Amino acid sequence: MKPRITPETPLRSPSGETVWGSDAIARLLHALELPYVALNPGASFRGLHDSLVNDVGNREPQMLLCLHEESAVSIAHGYAKATGRMMGVVLHSNVGLMHGTMAIFNAWCDRVPMLILGATGPWDAARRRPWIDWIHTAADQGALVRGYTKWDNQPASVPAAYDALLRAAQMAMTAPRGPTYVNLDAALQESALSHLPPLPDPSRFRAPEPPRPAPELVARAADLLSRAAAPVILVGRGNRTIESWRARVALAEKLQARAITDLKQAAAFPTRHPLHVGPPGSFLSDASARAVREADVLLALDWIDLAGTLNQAYGNAPVTAKIVSASCDVHVHRGFSMDYFGLPPVDVNLLADPDVVVPLLLEACRARPQAPAGGAPPAEDRRGNHEVLSLRAVADALNEATDGVDVCLTRLPLGWPGECRHFAHPLDYLGGDGGAGVGAGPGITVGAALGLQGSGRVPLALLGDGDYLMSVTALWTATHYRIPCLFVVCNNRSFYNDEAHQERVAKTRGRPVENKWIGQRIAEPDIDLAALAVAQGAKGLGPVTEPARLAPAIAEGIRAVQDGLVWVIDARVRPGYDADISGERAARLERAARS
Numbered sequence: 041m042k043p044r045i046t047p048e049t050p051l052r053s054p055s056g057e058t059v060w061g062s063d064a065i066a067r068l069l070h071a072l073e074l075p076y077v078a079l080n081p082g083a084s085f086r087g088l089h090d091s092l093v094n095d096v097g098n099r100e101p102q103m104l105l106c107l108h109e110e111s112a113v114s115i116a117h118g119y120a121k122a123t124g125r126m127m128g129v130v131l132h133s134n135v136g137l138m139h140g141t142m143a144i145f146n147a148w149c150d151r152v153p154m155l156i157l158g159a160t161g162p163w164d165a166a167r168r169r170p171w172i173d174w175i176h177t178a179a180d181q182g183a184l185v186r187g188y189t190k191w192d193n194q195p196a197s198v199p200a201a202y203d204a205l206l207r208a209a210q211m212a213m214t215a216p217r218g219p220t221y222v223n224l225d226a227a228l229q230e231s232a233l234s235h236l237p238p239l240p241d242p243s244r245f246r247a248p249e250p251p252r253p254a255p256e257l258v259a260r261a262a263d264l265l266s267r268a269a270a271p272v273i274l275v276g277r278g279n280r281t282i283e284s285w286r287a288r289v290a291l292a293e294k295l296q297a298r299a300i301t302d303l304k305q306a307a308a309f310p311t312r313h314p315l316h317v318g319p320p321g322s323f324l325s326d327a328s329a330r331a332v333r334e335a336d337v338l339l340a341l342d343w344i345d346l347a348g349t350l351n352q353a354y355g356n357a358p359v360t361a362k363i364v365s366a367s368c369d370v371h372v373h374r375g376f377s378m379d380y381f382g383l384p385p386v387d388v389n390l391l392a393d394p395d396v397v398v399p400l401l402l403e404a405c406r407a408r409p410q411a412p413a414g415g416a417p418p419a420e421d422r423r424g425n426h427e428v429l430s431l432r433a434v435a436d437a438l439n440e441a442t443d444g445v446d447v448c449l450t451r452l453p454l455g456w457p458g459e460c461r462h463f464a465h466p467l468d469y470l471g472g473d474g475g476a477g478v479g480a481g482p483g484i485t486v487g488a489a490l491g492l493q494g495s496g497r498v499p500l501a502l503l504g505d506g507d508y509l510m511s512v513t514a515l516w517t518a519t520h521y522r523i524p525c526l527f528v529v530c531n532n533r534s535f536y537n538d539e540a541h542q543e544r545v546a547k548t549r550g551r552p553v554e555n556k557w558i559g560q561r562i563a564e565p566d567i568d569l570a571a572l573a574v575a576q577g578a579k580g581l582g583p584v585t586e587p588a589r590l591a592p593a594i595a596e597g598i599r600a601v602q603d604g605l606v607w608v609i610d611a612r613v614r615p616g617y618d619a620d621i622s623g624e625r626a627a628r629l630e631r632a633a634r635s
């Protein structure tokens with residue numbers, strides 16, 4: 041997809057004799073067809089900034105100015121979630137990188153590709169300006185993000201920078217995908233070159249085709265699944281193509297296997313399908329846990345935290361089901377964070393991308409004619425008359441307002457009742473933020489909206505007030521570049537998730553539950569969330585307090601987004617959740633299963 045937003049067109053610059061180090065780097069980024077670079081400016085990359093504007097003309101990549109580096113990274117994250125494509129980010133020296141780190145961690149945990157360019161004051165101390173170049177030069181800047189990037193490098197010459205950028209792009213796009221970081225020395229960017237080192241041809245440095253598992257392993261997996269009495273598919277991370285979606289459905293139908301999905305990852309299987317066991321959540325529902333426990337063969341398609349899921353279903357009892365795993369996630373495990381989760385037992389390990397594996401299994405499996413034992417009841421479809429604006433009431437209003445409209449949910453709030461919204465297409469929902477770093481929602485939504493331009497889908501975020509407030513200035517990038525999207529802020533005027541935690545602690549310790557709001561409530565004064573949108577050129581509506589008023593408000597917002605606006609609705613929801621999101625219930629079930 042080519043950039044669709046109106047570029048800020050620079051005046052033509054006179055063609056001079058001199059070529060600069062950063063010109064060479066900018067031309068390579070152009071050759072890589074990087075569509076956008078999100079950034080907040082800084083002197084450490086003033087050379088590159090000049091080259092992007094004046095040498096390559098602010099086109100491929102086109103700059104997206106962001107008001108905070110965390111938004112810049114989240115925008116690239118959302119863009120990759122919606123399109124599967126990588127865009128760039130430029131972060132200023134150590135300080136810009138520090139601002140971007142949480143969002144980089146989210147992108148890493150979510151396995152999305154991203155080319156992050158960094159910059160440092162001149163490594164050659166003799167070329168540093170007093171004071172500022174010294175505080176903005178770090179001995180090993182990449183160390184700040186090495187634990188949650190696939191690769192980092194600080195090239196010392198233009199040919200080395202070519203190599204680093206090609207490698208960074210290739211590695212970011214090789215599954216399991218993720219962010220890579222190339223730190224560009226300010227002095228290298230600002231060096232005059234006697235000639236432009238010849239640009240390499242990026243088509244010769246592309247990410248490799250994904251590997252296919254050995255045919256004998258596929259045959260063994262297919263045999264296990266075809267002979268199973270109660271097969272279950274844990275449908276985890278998958279791509280956003282309709283072909284892969286259909287292949288998953290075809291496999292489940294051929295095997296008459298029940299399918300379980302999860303809200304941490306994007307829509308990957310139709311939730312209304314009779315084989316789907318729901319509702320999807322951050323943890324297994326009771327019905328899903330039962331299905332896992334009763335399965336004799338489990339097929340895990342890059343399922344996030346397979347060991348934890350087995351634990352929830354089995355407790356301490358031995359895992360009796362045979363397990364087939366299709367995932368290559370093991371290739372990105374690093375020592376810093378535990379996003380590799382517990383070590384699950386696996387009987388057939390297909391070390392490959394699940395969307396490569398599914399069509400192979402579909403071909404190799406024999407059809408199982410019988411219906412699955414105790415097929416899942418269809419997910420709930422009830423609509424209520426709501427007296428208070430609960431998350432369930434928000435879901436009903438959303439369903440009413442989006443009837444017949446193609447919407448892409450770019451974010452769901454904590455405590456979302458998974459049974460209240462169905463997914464029928466891979467772009468119906470983009471999944472969580474990967475690292476559970478609050479503040480990701482606004483940027484991810486703007487980036488996804490950018491990627492969805494021209495698709496006919498309305499980008500729509502339902503997000504917490506805490507999430508919105510942490511990164512609300514991401515909206516300005518959307519209004520400035522005319523990237524339409526709709527935000528429905530589920531405003532409980534609290535970091536409520538943690539009120540629930542304080543309540544649990546108080547109960548355990550016999551202390552007053554009434555104190556749980558202290559240090560949590562975002563009230564007195566209430567923040568005018570709509571005004572924060574208006575201040576940035578978006579339309580802001582609310583607070584909406586009446587349940588009956590929300591559906592018309594969302595419908596109006598959708599029309600506005602279709603007309604090209606950025607629209608925010610402050611929906612005053614009651615504090616409290618309609619789903620278990622703490623994992624405490626899951627842990628209780630696990631303990632019960634153990635005893």
Ligand SMILES: Cc1ncc(C[n+]2csc(CCOP(=O)(O)OP(=O)(O)O)c2C)c(N)n1
Nearest residue numbers: 454476477478504505506507534535536537
């Ligand atoms: C960066 C970051 N800070 C703090 C937290 C801890 N935390 C988890 S959920 C949450 C509350 C988020 O508030 P909001 O988005 O309003 O959702 P609510 O809990 O009210 O439903 C907090 C503070 C976190 N996960 N990430």
Ligand SMILES: [Mg+2]
Nearest residue numbers: 505506534536
């Ligand atoms: Mg809140």
